[in-house]
Amino acid sequence: MPICAFEEVKEYLNIMFDVDEHVAIHTAKQLCEECISFQLVDNFSEKEDDEFDNKKKSLEFIEYLLEWIAEKYVDYTPYNYNVYREIKKEMK
Secondary structure (H helix, E strand, O other): OOHHHHHHHHHHHHHHHHHOHHHHHHHHHHHHHHHHHHHHHHHHOOOOOOOOOHHHHHHHHHHHHHHHHHHOOOOOOOOOHHHHHHHHHHHO
16 A cells, blocks of 8 residues: 555544444444554565655554544554564654
């Protein structure tokens, strides 16, 4: 998923939630896991952030998704959360 779509996803998740809470939450979980696996691991696990801050934006998007899901009172930890934590720790 292109980085530029993150803001659109935020908007559409809320619209989806108004229509079908289950589908919206499931979609947010899937996006979170895929962003960790495909965006962070494939693009940034061994490299520094790029000149456009895409790694930072990806981490912020994952944080947004985790907060959004938690706000819906859903207890959730992505299966690949440890990978996310390690990559985030490298940013400091």
